[in-house]
Amino acid sequence: MKYRAFGKIDFKVSALGFGAMRLPTREVQGAGNRLDSNIDEPEAIRMIRHAIDMGVNYVDTAYGYHGGQSEILVGKALKDGYRSRTRVATKSPVWLIKEPADFDRLLDEQLSKLQTEYIDFYLLHSLNGHSWQDTVLKHDLLSRMEAAKKAGKIRHMGFSFHGDHDSFVKIVDRFDKWDFCQIQYNYIDIENQAGMKGLKYAASKGLAVVIMEPLLGGRLANPPKDVRTIMEEADPGKSPVGWALDWLWNQPEVSVVLSGMSTIRQVEENIALAAKSGVGKLGKRELDVVSRVRKKYGERAAIPCTGCGYCVPCPSNVAIPRNFSIYNDGVIHDDLDGARIAYNNFFSKENHASNCVKCGACEEKCPQGIEIMDWLEKVDKALSK
Ligand code: SF4
Ligand code: SF4
Incomplete structure (x- = not known):
C-alpha cells in the first residue's frame, strides 16, 4: 500500500x-x-x-x-x-x-x-x-x-x-x-x-x-x-x-x-x-x-445521475435513479432498444417516469443539479412502448 x-x-x-x-x-x-x-x-x-x-x-x-x-x-x-x-x-x-x-x-x-x-x-x-x-x-x-x-x-x-x-x-x-x-x-x-x-x-x-x-x-x-x-x-x-x-x-x-x-x-x-x-x-x-x-x-448526451438516491423516496413512487440508469445505459451503450425492453418488461410500471406529477420535491435534493422533471418526461417519451 x-x-x-x-x-x-x-x-x-x-x-x-x-x-x-x-x-x-x-x-x-x-x-x-x-x-x-x-x-x-x-x-x-x-x-x-x-x-x-x-x-x-x-x-x-x-x-x-x-x-x-x-x-x-x-x-x-x-x-x-x-x-x-x-x-x-x-x-x-x-x-x-x-x-x-x-x-x-x-x-x-x-x-x-x-x-x-x-x-x-x-x-x-x-x-x-x-x-x-x-x-x-x-x-x-x-x-x-x-x-x-x-x-x-x-x-x-x-x-x-x-x-x-x-x-x-x-x-x-x-x-x-x-x-x-x-x-x-x-x-x-x-x-x-x-x-x-x-x-x-x-x-x-x-x-x-x-x-x-x-x-x-x-x-x-x-x-x-x-x-x-x-x-x-x-x-x-x-x-x-x-x-x-x-x-x-x-x-x-x-x-x-x-x-x-x-x-x-x-x-x-x-x-x-x-x-x-x-x-x-x-x-x-x-x-x-x-x-x-x-x-x-462529453459528446454523449446522458443524464449526469450518480445513483446517489438523495432524490427518493418520491411521493408518487417514481424510482428516479432507476429510470435514469435505464435511459443512460441505452444511450451510453448505443442500445435504446435494450433500454426499452428493460423499461417496459423488467421495471414496475408503478415506478415509471410517467407517474411524475411535477411536485418538484426531488430537484432541490439532487446534488448534481439535474432537471429531474424534464428528464423524466424525456425518458418516458424515449422508452415507453
Ligand atoms: S417531481 Fe416527480 S419525480 Fe420528483 S418528487 Fe415530485 S412526483 Fe416525484
Ligand atoms: S439525487 Fe440526482 S444524482 Fe442522485 S439519484 Fe437522484 S437524480 Fe440521480
Missing part, C-alpha cells in the same frame, strides 16, 4: 479508502430482490478486514448508508483488533437536525452503532449552500462539533460537499478549524461541484481532501466502446478503473480516494492499483489520453 499526506494532520493515509456505502447485499427470501439494508454481513466483514490487512487505514461510512445498517456493520467489522488498525470516518445527517440537541443525540447514536469511544473523522454530511445556511449556521453546529471534539467524541472536523463551487469556497473560508473535506471528483467532474478549483483551494488552505465518486457511481468502470477504444489504444494492459484512479492519485492535493466496494474482487483490484499509485506517475501522454476520454464522454 502507498500512503499519502492528510492535510496538516500527523497521519499518513492509505491511497485507497474503504467506502462502506455499496457493501454486498443478500436477496430477501421469497422476494427475489436485494434490499439495500440487507447487508451480506459475513462477506462485508471479510472484505473490510481484508482491505485493512492489506494496508487500508481509512474506512468511511455515514448515518444513512444502507438504510442505517452500514455503521452497525462497520462496528462489527472493526472488532477483534481491527479498530486500532484503522481510522473511522462517519457523517452527521444534517437534514435530520431540527434543533441543536439533535446533533449530539445523533452523534451518541453513531458512537453506539460503531461500538467505538470516538470517531476519528467526523463530517457534516452532503453540505451545499442551503444546508450550510439553513441548518449548520442556523443551529450553530460548528460550536457543537467543537464541543464534541473537546469531549473526546470526535478527533477531526470536516464536511462532505455536493453544492456549487462558490458555496464550497464560502464553507472552507468560514471556519478555520476544518481539518478535511470530502468532495465528488473524477476525471469527468473537473468543473462540477467543488471541481478541480475547489480541490486546489481546499488543499491550499491546509485541508486534507477525501475523494468520493472516483468512478462516478461505477459508470467510469464500464465505458462505452468508443471511450474504451481510446484507452486500449493508449495502453492495452490498463483497465478503465486504473485510468480513473491513477488520474486522481497523480494529483498531490488528493489525500485518499474512497471506493465503495461491493465484491472481494474489487477490493483486490483496487488494492493492487493503489500499491502502484503515486503523484506524478502520469506523463503528458497519459494526461492527453484522459482529456480525449473526457471529450468523448
Whole structure:
C-alpha cells in the first residue's frame, strides 16, 4: 500500500479508502430482490478486514448508508483488533437536525452503532449552500462539533460537499478549524461541484481532501466502446478503473480516494492499483489520453445521475435513479432498444417516469443539479412502448 499526506494532520493515509456505502447485499427470501439494508454481513466483514490487512487505514461510512445498517456493520467489522488498525470516518445527517440537541443525540447514536469511544473523522454530511445556511449556521453546529471534539467524541472536523463551487469556497473560508473535506471528483467532474478549483483551494488552505465518486457511481468502470477504444489504444494492459484512479492519485492535493466496494474482487483490484499509485506517475501522454476520454464522454448526451438516491423516496413512487440508469445505459451503450425492453418488461410500471406529477420535491435534493422533471418526461417519451 502507498500512503499519502492528510492535510496538516500527523497521519499518513492509505491511497485507497474503504467506502462502506455499496457493501454486498443478500436477496430477501421469497422476494427475489436485494434490499439495500440487507447487508451480506459475513462477506462485508471479510472484505473490510481484508482491505485493512492489506494496508487500508481509512474506512468511511455515514448515518444513512444502507438504510442505517452500514455503521452497525462497520462496528462489527472493526472488532477483534481491527479498530486500532484503522481510522473511522462517519457523517452527521444534517437534514435530520431540527434543533441543536439533535446533533449530539445523533452523534451518541453513531458512537453506539460503531461500538467505538470516538470517531476519528467526523463530517457534516452532503453540505451545499442551503444546508450550510439553513441548518449548520442556523443551529450553530460548528460550536457543537467543537464541543464534541473537546469531549473526546470526535478527533477531526470536516464536511462532505455536493453544492456549487462558490458555496464550497464560502464553507472552507468560514471556519478555520476544518481539518478535511470530502468532495465528488473524477476525471469527468473537473468543473462540477467543488471541481478541480475547489480541490486546489481546499488543499491550499491546509485541508486534507477525501475523494468520493472516483468512478462516478461505477459508470467510469464500464465505458462505452468508443471511450474504451481510446484507452486500449493508449495502453492495452490498463483497465478503465486504473485510468480513473491513477488520474486522481497523480494529483498531490488528493489525500485518499474512497471506493465503495461491493465484491472481494474489487477490493483486490483496487488494492493492487493503489500499491502502484503515486503523484506524478502520469506523463503528458497519459494526461492527453484522459482529456480525449473526457471529450468523448462529453459528446454523449446522458443524464449526469450518480445513483446517489438523495432524490427518493418520491411521493408518487417514481424510482428516479432507476429510470435514469435505464435511459443512460441505452444511450451510453448505443442500445435504446435494450433500454426499452428493460423499461417496459423488467421495471414496475408503478415506478415509471410517467407517474411524475411535477411536485418538484426531488430537484432541490439532487446534488448534481439535474432537471429531474424534464428528464423524466424525456425518458418516458424515449422508452415507453
Ligand atoms: S417531481 Fe416527480 S419525480 Fe420528483 S418528487 Fe415530485 S412526483 Fe416525484
Ligand atoms: S437524480 Fe440526482 S439525487 Fe437522484 S439519484 Fe440521480 S444524482 Fe442522485
